[in-house]
Structures are given as structure tokens and as C-alpha cells.
Amino acid sequence: MTNSLLSQQLDALLTNETNFIANLSNASALLYQSLSDINWAGFYLYDETNDELHLGPFQGKVACMHIKNGSGVCGTALQQQKVLRVDNVHEFAGHIACDSASNSEIVVPLIKDDKIIGVLDIDSPSLSRFSPEDEVELVEFSKILLKHM
Secondary structure, three states, rough: OOOHHHHHHHHHHHHOOOOOOHOOOOOHHHHHHHHHOEEEEEEEEEEOOOOOEEEEEEOOOOOOEEEEEOOOOHHHHHHOOOOOOOOOOOHHOOOOOOOOOEEEEEEEEEEEEEEEEEEEEEEEOOOOOOOHHHHHHHHHHHHHHOOOO
16 A cells, blocks of 8 residues: 555556666656756666666666676665665765765665665765655655566
């Protein structure tokens, strides 16, 4: 059961849709249009062969193309397989600055049936933008997305 309006919108948007890339594209657009005070929303997809994340569908400025497992906020969230909410990315050891305007970030690992798919990554120009409530909502959003894979 979906609770948040954002998750309900995603669920309706992806019903009977099976194209993975198209679904990720619309999910990133929905996030970018719906969330306030963000400057990037999108996905990095896991490449098992190279043990790294590759840029996937997103909304925002140009982004890093490859992120090694364990590098930066995205790679660390992937490696630890847990959500990372960073209030100030400039204080995060090993932060990868794709956009110098980004000051806070949240990353949600995407895992389905024990298979790593990638991560949902959202950046904000504001410090401490992402709350525990945002984390709950984005984890729910990610579960809805994975349900439609």
C-alpha cells in the first residue's frame, strides 16, 4: 500500500509500463518536478562487470558518468547497501563534486530480489535539505519503482 502522494503518483504512472529506462526517466522527472529545493534527481545503475555505477536517467545538470563502488556518497551507499542522508556533502570524505552547487544529498540503494540495480540520488543546493521523513518517503518511492521492474 502506498502512503505518500508521490508514491501514489509513481504507482499510477508506471502501471502496465514495462520499459525499465522509460520508467526510470519518468520517475526522475516526477521527483524533479515534485520536490522543492533540489537541483538533481536521478539514477545510477550498477555495472557488475566493472563494479561501478553508470549514469542513468536523470533531471538536472550534467553529471558524473562513472562512480566506483565505495566512492563518494553514491558509491558508499551502494557499498554499505543503506540509505545515506548527507547534510553537508563538503564534509563527506571522498565526496565527488559533479555539481559544485550541490550542498546536501540523499542516496537510496535500489535492490530487488538480492540483486543490486543501482541507486536513486537526489541533490540540493541547500544544506541539511533532506529530513528523516524525506528518507521514509524516498524509500517507499523506491519500493514502488522496483515493484514495476
